[in-house]
Amino acid sequence: MTQLHDLRLRLLVQQESERIADSQPAELDLSVVQARCLCWLALLAEAHEDQATDAEKGGDVEQAMGWFADSMRLRDVINVVSSIEIPLPAASEQDEDWHEGPLAA
Numbered sequence: 001m002t003q004l005h006d007l008r009l010r011l012l013v014q015q016e017s018e019r020i021a022d023s024q025p026a027e028l029d030l031s032v033v034q035a036r037c038l039c040w041l042a043l044l045a046e047a048h049e050d051q052a053t054d055a056e057k058g059g060d061v062e063q064a065m066g067w068f069a070d071s072m073r074l075r076d077v078i079n080v081v082s083s084i085e086i087p088l089p090a091a092s093e094q095d096e097d098w099h100e101g102p103l104a105a
Contacts, residue, residue, distance in 0.1 A: 010080050017086065030086040037081055045074035 017030055052067035 010084065013081055013084055017084070034081060034084065034086055038078060041074055041078045041081065045071045045078065048074060 017033075020033065021030060048067050048071035052064045052071060055061075055064035055067055
């Protein structure tokens with residue numbers, strides 16, 4: 001079940017990246033979007049862990065477990081988002097130029 005969840009999440013993130021790239025191809029660097037998302041996700045995961053700790057200190061074990069579970073889900077999302085390879089526009093253009101060079105003949 002975990003693999004299915006990971007694949008579904010990866011597909012959703014890739015579909016959203018493609019949608020963003022198609023809607024604003026010249027204005028958007030998806031690697032910057034990915035980096036910003038990772039920063040926000042890390043902050044959210046940390047905040048959820050803090051909430052879990054506070055709830056545990058307050059004696060609310062059930063609430064603490066909920067916050068902790070949410071932080072683990074966020075960590076899973078971070079792993080999926082960070083593993084998605086986003087091609088850099090400049091790199092792909094250079095690769096095409098390289099293949100069309102003297103060795104391509």
